Amino acid sequence: MKQNFTVRQGALDGVETFLAVARQRSFRRAAAALGVTPSAVSQAVRALEARLGAALFVRTTRNVGLTEAGQRFFERAAPAFAELIAAGEAARDLGQRPAxxxxxxxxxxxxxxxxxxxxxxxxxxxxxxxxxxxxxxxxxxxxxxxxxxxxxxxxxxxxxxxxxxxxxPFPFVVVGSPDYLRARKRPERIADLRDHACLRIRRANGSIAPWSFIDGNKTIEAIVAGPLVAHDYPTLLGAAIQGVGLAQVPAPIAKAPIADGRLRAVLTPFAVTTPxxxxxxxxxxxxxxxxxxxxxxxxxxxxxxxxxxxxxxxxxx
Missing domain, CATH: 3.40.190.10 (Periplasmic binding protein-like II)
Incomplete structure (x- = not known):
């Protein structure tokens, strides 16, 4: 059976005060170190003892010592509290400067x-x-x-x-290598893609994305077919450069191979623009x-x- 674990509200209340008294062996010196009154220190320690159900200090008129419960609590609480302070400082550091x-x-x-x-x-x-x-x-x-x-x-x-x-914003362009376009009739209309090897991309949800176009004010999604399905545009671009088929890719990644003649853009009047x-x-x-x-x-x-x-x-x- 699954158990529910929660941090009790106020679970850390009084711990810092207890550690100060344990180290100083004095309520008055602990109050001075914390910048509070001795009565506030006494109240915080009493509340912690009540919550734990055990006396933590042995008090006399001259000295303050730890009980066995207090010593055990100190041995485990002191390093834990130090780690908590360090964690807070680390988080505060990241919140104050670029690091x-x-x-x-x-x-x-x-x-x-x-x-x-x-x-x-x-x-x-x-x-x-x-x-x-x-x-x-x-x-x-x-x-x-x-x-x-x-x-x-x-x-x-x-x-x-x-x-x-x-x-x-930039368009998605259809590109093919000069060798590929010499071997097949250059597409002039969207419908011409049925006669071409079209390289496709598989979306993260598992579906194969159609090719999107604009014809006047009408958006057209063309279902195409071809020898390659990839999961990223650089792979499609590389295959198009090798003459495997046509690819529809973001214009910025095709800019260089178009400029140096490795690819040629087709169907540009129908290119759809993305944000x-x-x-x-x-x-x-x-x-x-x-x-x-x-x-x-x-x-x-x-x-x-x-x-x-x-x-x-x-x-x-």
Missing amino acids: GLLRLAVPRGVVPLILEPIIGPFCQAYPEIELEIAASDEMVDLAAGGFDAGIRFGQFIAADMVAVRLTA GVFLYYSDRRQVLPKLRVFIEHVKLRNAAAPRGGTRKPKQTA
Whole structure:
């Protein structure tokens, strides 16, 4: 049978006072050390003894000594209380200056594009912060996973999150290698994709994502087929460069291979635009200095662009 264990309210009341008296062997000297009156010390010790059900001190007119119960309590309470004080100081330290472990959950595809330019300057500016980047394309619960913040496409961030824009809105583009496009007729319409090898991505929930397009004011989700299913966009991009098929990927990660001729964009009139990439976290009031300075670092880096600032994005997916 499961038992319920709770910390009794006031369980630590009087412990600090007891330790002061035990060390000073005097109620008066303990009161002076604590900055309270001797009567307040006496009342706190009496209340602790009543709660424990045992006398902790032997009092005479000249001396104060520990009873056997008091000695046992002192031997175990003193180091425990010292650890509690140290724990409080450690927590207070992290709440007052940028230090400690900063854990970010990010998709693999954004690491080279967004984080790599930030990591070096940030780590140099804040050497007491240990930055951990957990690269995964799965949607994660920040609190359950022990993360300070995450980075995701704006349409996948819950509306109750606080978000900092990292990129401007950008399209998803369909790309293929020159060799692939020479071997097959270049698609001009969305319907032409039925004759092509289309590389697809599996979502975190297990479903295979359709390809999304805009035709005028109409949103179209095309069910495509092909020889490869991956869990991240860089894998799809690499396969498209190798000529395996067409891939629909975020435009920023395709920019370089398009520029150097390894890929060509197709169906660009139908490209759908996403809100962009955001850093997000759960509660503005709970932001520790380590995360606050990271957010400021990101803002400063993007200060020249009109996309900077914080907002709560509307949940669209």
